[in-house]
Amino acid sequence: MENDGKNILVVDDDREIVRAIALTLEGEGYTVFKAYDGLEALDLVATKNIHLIIIDVMMPRLDGLSAIMRIREGKNLPIIVLSAKSENSDKVLGLSMGADDYVTKPFNPQELAARVKSQLRRYTSLGDINSQGENVILNGRLRFNLDEHVLYADDEPIKLTATETKIVELLMRSPGRIFPAEEIYSKIWNESAYSTENTVMVHIRRIREKIEINPSEPEYLKVVWGIGYKFEKH
Amino acid sequence: MDINLKSTSTFKGLVSWVCLLFILCTASVAMVFAIMVLVSPGMTEYATDSVHQFAGSVPPYLEQGSDGVFHKAEPTDLAYEYGVKIASAVAVVLTALIFIFAFRRDRRAFEAVVARALGRVWVEVKLLILGPLVVFGMSLFGWTSTERCFLFSILGVLTVYFLCLDIGRNHRFFGHNIIHSILVRVNDYHAMTTFEQRAVRRLYSTIAMVVFLVVFGIFGYAVAVNFLYDHGQHARDKLALTVPLIALIGVIGTVWWYILALKRDLRDWNLLMAQITEMYGGDLNAVNHVPPTSNLYDCAMQLNMIRTGVQKAVEEGTKADRTKIELITNVSHDIKTPLTSVISYVELLKREPGLPEAAKDYVNILSQKAQRLNSIVQDVFEVSKAATGNISLNLEDLDIGRLLKQTFVEMDETIQRSQLQFRVDIPDAAMIVHADGPRLYRVFQNLIRNCTQYSLEGSRVYVALSAQAGVVQVSIRNISKTEITMNGEDLTARFVRGDQNRTTEGSGLGLSIAKSFTEACGGCFFVRTDGDLFIATVQFPLVERGGGEGLFSYEKSMGTPPVPSGAAPAPAAVPEPPLPEPPAGPNSPELKA
Numbered sequence: 001m002e003n004d005g006k007n008i009l010v011v012d013d014d015r016e017i018v019r020a021i022a023l024t025l026e027g028e029g030y031t032v033f034k035a036y037d038g039l040e041a042l043d044l045v046a047t048k049n050i051h052l053i054i055i056d057v058m059m060p061r062l063d064g065l066s067a068i069m070r071i072r073e074g075k076n077l078p079i080i081v082l083s084a085k086s087e088n089s090d091k092v093l094g095l096s097m098g099a100d101d102y103v104t105k106p107f108n109p110q111e112l113a114a115r116v117k118s119q120l121r122r123y124t125s126l127g128d129i130n131s132q133g134e135n136v137i138l139n140g141r142l143r144f145n146l147d148e149h150v151l152y153a154d155d156e157p158i159k160l161t162a163t164e165t166k167i168v169e170l171l172m173r174s175p176g177r178i179f180p181a182e183e184i185y186s187k188i189w190n191e192s193a194y195s196t197e198n199t200v201m202v203h204i205r206r207i208r209e210k211i212e213i214n215p216s217e218p219e220y221l222k223v224v225w226g227i228g229y230k231f232e233k234h
Numbered sequence: 235m236d237i238n239l240k241s242t243s244t245f246k247g248l249v250s251w252v253c254l255l256f257i258l259c260t261a262s263v264a265m266v267f268a269i270m271v272l273v274s275p276g277m278t279e280y281a282t283d284s285v286h287q288f289a290g291s292v293p294p295y296l297e298q299g300s301d302g303v304f305h306k307a308e309p310t311d312l313a314y315e316y317g318v319k320i321a322s323a324v325a326v327v328l329t330a331l332i333f334i335f336a337f338r339r340d341r342r343a344f345e346a347v348v349a350r351a352l353g354r355v356w357v358e359v360k361l362l363i364l365g366p367l368v369v370f371g372m373s374l375f376g377w378t379s380t381e382r383c384f385l386f387s388i389l390g391v392l393t394v395y396f397l398c399l400d401i402g403r404n405h406r407f408f409g410h411n412i413i414h415s416i417l418v419r420v421n422d423y424h425a426m427t428t429f430e431q432r433a434v435r436r437l438y439s440t441i442a443m444v445v446f447l448v449v450f451g452i453f454g455y456a457v458a459v460n461f462l463y464d465h466g467q468h469a470r471d472k473l474a475l476t477v478p479l480i481a482l483i484g485v486i487g488t489v490w491w492y493i494l495a496l497k498r499d500l501r502d503w504n505l506l507m508a509q510i511t512e513m514y515g516g517d518l519n520a521v522n523h524v525p526p527t528s529n530l531y532d533c534a535m536q537l538n539m540i541r542t543g544v545q546k547a548v549e550e551g552t553k554a555d556r557t558k559i560e561l562i563t564n565v566s567h568d569i570k571t572p573l574t575s576v577i578s579y580v581e582l583l584k585r586e587p588g589l590p591e592a593a594k595d596y597v598n599i600l601s602q603k604a605q606r607l608n609s610i611v612q613d614v615f616e617v618s619k620a621a622t623g624n625i626s627l628n629l630e631d632l633d634i635g636r637l638l639k640q641t642f643v644e645m646d647e648t649i650q651r652s653q654l655q656f657r658v659d660i661p662d663a664a665m666i667v668h669a670d671g672p673r674l675y676r677v678f679q680n681l682i683r684n685c686t687q688y689s690l691e692g693s694r695v696y697v698a699l700s701a702q703a704g705v706v707q708v709s710i711r712n713i714s715k716t717e718i719t720m721n722g723e724d725l726t727a728r729f730v731r732g733d734q735n736r737t738t739e740g741s742g743l744g745l746s747i748a749k750s751f752t753e754a755c756g757g758c759f760f761v762r763t764d765g766d767l768f769i770a771t772v773q774f775p776l777v778e779r780g781g782g783e784g785l786f787s788y789e790k791s792m793g794t795p796p797v798p799s800g801a802a803p804a805p806a807a808v809p810e811p812p813l814p815e816p817p818a819g820p821n822s823p824e825l826k827a
Contacts, residue, residue, distance in 0.1 A: 106573040106604075181636070226640070
C-alpha cells in the first residue's frame with residue numbers, strides 16, 4: 001500500500017482517543033506510534049523516524065503547543081493539532097505556533113485520516129512540483145495545472161465538469177479576492193447575469209463537495225456571506 | 235372656575251363678616267346709649283348730641299339758620315327727620331343682618347382664616363396689645379367724655395369678639411408663645427444635618443454680627459459725642475465718626491467673610507456635581523478633591539466610597555461573567571473529550587466487518603445520537619457566549635438578499651429532504667445591512683431548519699424580504715405540525731421546543747441562537763404565532779449607500795467587463811468634463827461667430 005512505511009505519532013493524554021486514532025490510521029496502512037504527553041512525544045520524535053505528528057493541546061507535563069515549538073526547532077514535518085477548543089483565536093494560535101492543520105474535537109476519524117493523507121502528500125511532493133517548473137497555481141493541498149486544466153488535490157486529479165473547472169481557474173487565479181456570483185456568471189458564461197446567481201451558487205457548492213475534506217467547514221472555497229465567494233489563500 | 239368660586243365665597247364671607255362686626259359695634263353703641271338714657275333721662279339730648287358728634291353729623295333738631303347759627307328746629311320737622319333717620323338705620327341694620335345670615339357659611343370659613351392668622355401671633359404680642367386696651371378702658375372711668383365711652387364699648391366688643399374667635403378656634407392659645415417657638419427652633423436645629431447646622435449657624439452669626447456692629451456704631455457714636463462734648467465741635471465730629479466707621483468696616487468684613495465662605499461651598503458643590511456627572515457618564519475613576527476643611531467634606535468622602543463600591547461591584551460582575559464563560563468552556567471541553575471517543579469508536583464499529591444487521595442498525599442510531607449530542611454542545615456553547623455578550627463580531631456591509639440566496643443554496647439538501655415547498659420572494663435590488671455574515675447565515679440556517687423540522691408535511695413556507703422606512707425585514711412563515719401552545723416570547727427562550735415530548739431532532743436552542751445572534755449584530759428578532767401559523771421576523775436597519783453599487787459593481791474593478799453588445803459604457807467610469815451643450819437660443823455667442 002502507498003501508506004506503508006509512513007510513521008505517524010499520535011499524542012493525547014486520553015488513551016482511548018489515541019487508540020481509536022491508531023486503529024483508524026493502521027486501517028489505512030500507516031505505522032502508528034503512541035505517546036501520552038508532550039515529553040514522551042519529544043522522546044519518540046528524537047528516536048524514531050516520524051513522518052507526521054497528531055498532537056493534543058491540553059496535556060500533562062508538557063502541553064501540545066510547547067511540544068510543537070520544541071519539535072519545530074529540530075525537525076520539519078507536518079503537525080496536526082487536536083483540540084477541544086473551537087474558537088478562531090485558538091486555531092490561529094495553534095497554526096502560528098507551527099502547526100500545519102487544526103482539527104477540533106470531536107472529529108470524524110475519516111476526516112482526520114484524509115487530513116493526514118493530505119499533509120503527507122504535500123510534504124513529500126512539494127519539492128518535485130517546484131523543480132518541475134510547470135505552469136501551475138499552487139494553493140495548499142490544491143494544485144491547478146493551467147496547461148492541462150486539471151485540478152489536483154493532494155496530487156490526485158479531481159473530476160470536475162468543464163464549467164466547474166472554469167470557475168475554479170477563475171477563483172484560483174486571484175486567491176483572496178471576493179467574486180460576486182454575477183461576476184462569476186458573466187465571466188464563465190459570457191452573458192450578463194439576471195437572477196441566475198443560483199446556478200453559480202449551486203456549481204460552487206458542488207465544487208466544494210469535491211475539493212474540501214469537510215465541505216460543511218470549507219477551507220478553500222469559502223462563502224463570503226451576503227457578498228460572494230472567494231478562494232482562500234493557504 | 236375653581237379659583238373663581240373660591241374667591242367669590244371668600245368675598246361673601248368677608249362681606250358677611252364686616253356686617254357682623256358692624257352690627258356688633260352698633261349694638262354696643264346702642265347699649266351704651268340706652269344705659270346712659272336709663273341712668274339720667276335728662277341726658278338724652280346730650281347723648282344724642284354726642285352720638286352725632288361721634289358720627290360727625292349735625293343733629294336734626296338743630297337747624298342752621300341764615301345767620302349760620304344752629305337753633306332748635308320745629309317739632310313737626312323733628313319727628314319727620316327722626317323718622318327718616320331711624321328708618322334708614324333700621325334698613326341698614328336689617329340689610330346687615332340679612333347678609334350675616336345669608337352668607338353665614340362663607341363667614342364661618344372666613345372666620346377660620348382670620349382665626350388661623352390670629353393663631354400665628356405669639357400670645358405675648360396679644361397680651362401686649364390687650365394690656366394698653368385695658369389700661370385705656372380703666373382710664374375712661376375717670377373721664378366724662380361720651381365719645382370715649384362709645385369708643386371703649388366698640389373696642390371692648392371687638393376685643394371680646396376676637397378673643398372668643400381666637401380662643402374658640404385655636405386650641406393652643408397660650409401654647410404658641412415666644413419661648414415655645416424658640417424651643418421648637420432649637421429642636422429643629424438639633425434635627426438638622428451637620429451641613430445645615432453649619433450653614434444656619436454661619437448665617438445667624440453673620441446677621442448677629444452685623445446687627446451688633448450697627449448697634450455698636452450708633453450707640454458708640456452717641457456715647458462718643460457725649461464724652462467728647464468738651465473738646466470742641468471739630469475734634470468731636472472727627473473722633474466720634476471713627477466709631478461708626480469702624481463698625482462699617484466690621485460689617486463689610488463680616489459680609490465679605492460670609493460671601494467667601496459661600497463661594498467656597500459653591501466650589502465644593504461644583505466638584506461633587508462634576509464627579510456625579512462623570513460617574514453617571516460611566517467614568518468610575520472620577521475622584522473629587524474636596525479639602526478636609528470644607529463643609530461638604532463628609533459628603534465628598536461618602537461619594538468617593540460609593541464610587542469605590544460601585545467600581546468593585548462592576549469588577550466583580552465582569553469577573554462573574556468571565557467565570558461563567560470559563561465554566562461553560564471547561565464543561566463543553568469536558569463533554570467534547572469523551573464524545574470524541576464515542577464518535578471515533580462508533581465509526582470503527584461501523585467499519586467492523588461481519589456485524590449482524592441489527593447491530594448495524596444500532597450503531598447507526600448511536601452515530602446519529604452522538605452527532606446530535608455534538609451539535610447540542612456546540613449550540614449551548616454558542617448561545618451562552620452570545621447571552622453573556624462574549625462573542626467577537628466582524629460587522630461589515632453585506633447584501634441581505636444575496637445572503638438569503640446563498641443560504642438557500644447551502645441548505646438545498648435539507649430543503650429537498652423536507653418535502654416542503656418554499657416560496658421565496660427576494661427582490662433583485664441590493665439591500666445592504668451592517669452585520670456579521672457567518673452569524674447572520676446561522677440565524678437564517680436555524681430558522682429554515684426550524685421550518686423543516688416543525689412544519690406540517692407538504693405545507694408551504696413563505697420567505698419574504700422587504701425594505702421600507704429604512705428597515706430591512708425578512709419574514710419566514712410556516713404552518714406548524716403541532717398546535718402551538720406557547721407565545722412568541724416563550725418560544726425564543728432557551729431549550730424550548732414546539733413539541734413538549736421533545737422527540738424531534740434539535741437542541742431547542744435554534745430560535746434562541748437566532749435571537750441572540752440577530753441582536754448581537756444590532757438587529758431585531760421576534761416570533762409571532764397566529765393559530766398554527768408561525769412567523770419569525772428578522773429586522774435590520776438599512777444602510778444607505780452614497781456611492782450606489784460600490785461594493786457590488788465588479789465591472790469597474792475588473793476593467794474589461796464582458797459588456798453585452800449594444801450596451802453603452804458605464805458613464806460613471808469616465809470622469810471627463812461634460813461636453814459643451816448645443817446652443818440653446820439665438821443669443822448664444824457661438825451662434826453669432
